[in-house]
Amino acid sequence: RIFCTPVRDADHGINLPAIIVHLIGSTTRETDLVREAFNLAIVLLTGGNQTMQEAFLEEFSHGYGGEACLERMQELLFEGKLEVKESQKHYKREREMALRGVNKRRNPVLQAKSVPTVHLIRAFKSTICVRQVLCLLHMLCEGGNRRFQDYLSVQAGAQNSVDLVQASLMYMQKWQECLHPEIMSIGCDVFGAITEFVVGPNSAN
Secondary structure, three states: OOOOOOOOOOOOOOOOHHHHHHHHHOOOOOOHHHHHHHHHHHHOOOOOHHHHHHOOOHHHHHOOHHHHHHHHHHHHHHHHHHHHHHHHHHHHHHHHHHHHHHHOOHHHHOOOOOOOOOOOOOOOOOOHHHHHHHHHHHHHHHHHHHHHHHOOOOOOOOOOOOOHHHHHHHHHHHHHOOOOOHHOOHHHHHHHHHHHHHHHOOOOO
């Protein structure tokens, strides 16, 4: 029933977009609760659900915590850029260690023909939330929602307008610069979001 009643439950007054926006905007740490809030928003918006898109736009524009939620998503993208760079350094260190190990065990001629698999030991916590931010931005604009495309770039009348389109492009640039196998799959989320920003086409974006 929650999914069938997009904005409010008629009997209990549950406003899911408001709850999600408030949770994301009011939490400075990445917790399981925040991740699940992102997941719920993505599910509600799947398929370009226009009713849900309008409900989220209303919460961002006029609801409690809308500006804070947008600012938090921008922060996650900025933090993600730093972690992508750090993951590249860590990947190179792990790869060098793996290659040294191979050199000790194999003939150098044979070693040159095989590249060892490298698995990052350290887990980068923001990676999950960054992907969720990109996926959520994708869903908010899916179907060529011009109002959201424009709104995510500039929030007219907001005290602190953020540009999530530009933040996503900056993240993509850093991802491309630091590209290595362990972060390759994030590209699907990056390109998916950016595609929805410009569908229409939206010449401003």
